[in-house]
Structure formats: structure tokens, C-alpha cells
Amino acid sequence: MRVVVPFAAEQPKTRLDDFFTPAERREFSRAMLDNVLAAIRESGHEPELLTTAPIERDVPTIVDERPLTTAVNAILETDSPVAIVMADLPLATPAALAWLFDAPEDVVLAPGRGGGTNALVARHPDFRVDYHGTSYLDHREGARRVGASVGIVDSFRLGTDIDERADLAEVLVHGEGAARAWLDRVGVRLVRSDGRVGVERTGNG
Template identity: 30%
Template sequence: MKKTFAIIPVSRFTHAKTRLSPTLTPLQRENLLKSMLKDVTNALRNLVENIVVISSDEDVLNYVKNLEVIPIKEEGSTDLNGALKQAIKWCSSQADQVLIIPSDVPLIRPEYVAEMLKLGEKNDMVIAPAKGGGTNAMLCPVNGMEMLFGDCSFFEHIKIAESKNLMVKVYDSFYMALDVNTAEDLGEIMLHGSGTEAQKFLSKEGLVVVPIHGKERLQIERREINP
């Protein structure tokens, strides 16, 4: 059986989900990211050998120490893919493959992780697309796979894998496809995230979903919370 480490890259708390600034305050955005981090680590725990969090933010690294993960300090000034290369290199002496999961996939569940790992027994790479064409999960060998996370990275990762003659399996899931960038994404958490830390946090903040008939399918409103 292949030995698997999970890698979660995390940006600075102060940079958390800036596109949500019309809906959430900076502190709320930070706490939302912390809640989603808990959801991701909870889904991974007991299914992989170790969970690694890489970040350049000391606040992030200190926070995740309580989540039973291995914190790794990102070295130098690099981008997401550079940070992932550092984390994969760290894992390569101890694992056969890595499962890369962004920190903002709150609808992830242990059964989805288990299914991806099972598919990985017969395939070199298993990849879950994001709804916008990005990559929301990728199981791949520790050697030989290029990191291309970003816009339309799902297609770029498949292209690279096929050029290296890797056997690729697509794990297509509505729930795994959600990464959180807009107010409408928050609505998806409220509708589909029963039991998640992210949904609990948003409910605590008084956010509710209001169906609308317009450009966006969902609208988020804030309700007064009784003390």
C-alpha cells in the first residue's frame, strides 16, 4: 500500500479571503479560514500517515499546532507552487505520494478522501476539479509531477501527467469542487455544509441564505443575533 502524506498550503491570515470583504470583516474572514482548516484536517485525519501544513505566516503555523498536523515554514519569497514544491520535497523521503488539498474546501468529507485514496491504488494520479477549472485536490507521486496550481490548473495538471505517461483518474464531486471565494460560495456552505465547522461559524455570525432569481443563485444576508 502506498504511504500518503497530505499537504495543505495556507496563506497569511491577514490575507484571508479578501474577495469576501464586502460580506465579512477581516476578523471574520480569518476565523472562517480557521474553521475551513478544521474541516479539511478533520476529513484527512486517520486516512493519511501525516498532515503537513506549509505557510509563511507564523500565526498560521502556531494555530495549526493544535490541529495535530506538522507545520512547515515556507522558505524564501515564493508563490503557491513554490511552497508546494518545498512541502513535497520534505515529504519525499517518508512518503510515496502526497494528497494536496487547499485550505478552503469546507465540504470535504472523510469518505471523499477515502475514495480518492482507493482510486490511487490503481492510478498514478487522482485529481478533483474546482468549479472554476482549478484543482481542489490532487493525489500524485512525490517525484516527477509539476505543480501548476492556479487558473485552469485542472487541465494543466492532467496535460502534464499524461505527458509523463501517468495513469490519471478524475474524481468529479460537487462537494469537492467548492472552494470559497464569493458570497454565493458562503451560501453553498450554509446549504450543503451540515455539521461542518465553517457552517457553524457562519451561522454563529448570523448569516442566512436567501434564494433569489437573478445573476447569482444565492444571496447571503446577516440577521441580528439575540444575546
């Protein structure tokens, strides 16, 4: 099965712009991507990169500057089965990915917070994606519309996409590998806030 990782090479992670410079956001997004690529390889699959602009990574690469939904559907139209795994899932482990990849249904969804779809497997030739809005609900409905069976992967790790400052705490609590190492290096630390734990930046960051 093909495993494709979409990546926004330019202007990544804009909702972290109150915490990181543009250059830092580029570095951090690439560190998260490296986490995801490594976890896919450890799960026994060879990842492919679907990127909006060329980046230097030792992985088969498709450059497609169109919007995410269009670029992913171009792949789904020509091949099946295909897994689509977002690049901002630095908590993804080989075990969590294997759970997704090995589920038997025609369409398998790993929901993200806020109604998103963080990863999916499409084995039905007529299934298409739409990443706008509550894509998880739309994908579930879309799968049923084309007569595909639907599986849901109930994973905290795959459900944790990193978009905002508060999300960085999840990387520090649960993460290993490149994204965690990058946060450590720039001095991002856990801090106890009112309620859930948050992050602050100290030292040489």
C-alpha cells in the same frame, strides 16, 4: 501517504471582502481549515499544514512564505506519494477524501469550479503543480507529459471551494462542522434570490 494542506495565513479569502471584515475572513478561513483537517483525520490520515506564516494548530507544520506553486513543488520534489488538499473545502467529507486518496492512478485530480484543482494525489516523482490559470487542465496535461496515468474524482463536495459570497450558500446547504458553525454564529443565513439561493447577514453579525 503524506497529506498536506496549504494555507494562506495572511490576507485570506480576499474575494469575500465585500461581506466580511479582514478579522472575520481570518476567522472563517481558519474554521474552514479546521473542517478540512478533521475530515482528513477521519479518513484515517494525519494531515500536515503548509502555511505562509505560523498559526496555532495542533498539527505538524511547515512554514513556507513562497507562493503556493513553489511551496507545493518543494514538497513534491522531495517526497512521493503526496496528497495536496486545499484548506477552503469545508464540504469535504472523509468519504470524498478516501475516494481521492484510494484512487489507483499516478496522478489523481479533484477539479474545482472555474478550472481549479482543489485536491490531488501525486504518486509520480516527476509530476509538478502550477496553480495559476486553469490548473486542472494544466495538471492533466502535465501528468500526461511525464507519462503518469491520470484519475479524476467527480466530487461535488471536493469541487466546492469557497471564495465568493455566493459560495457561502453551499456551506449552509451542505456543510457541517466548524465553518458552518461560524457562519451561523455571525448571522449568515440562506436567502432566496433570483435563481440560485444566496446568503444575507442578519442579527448579531
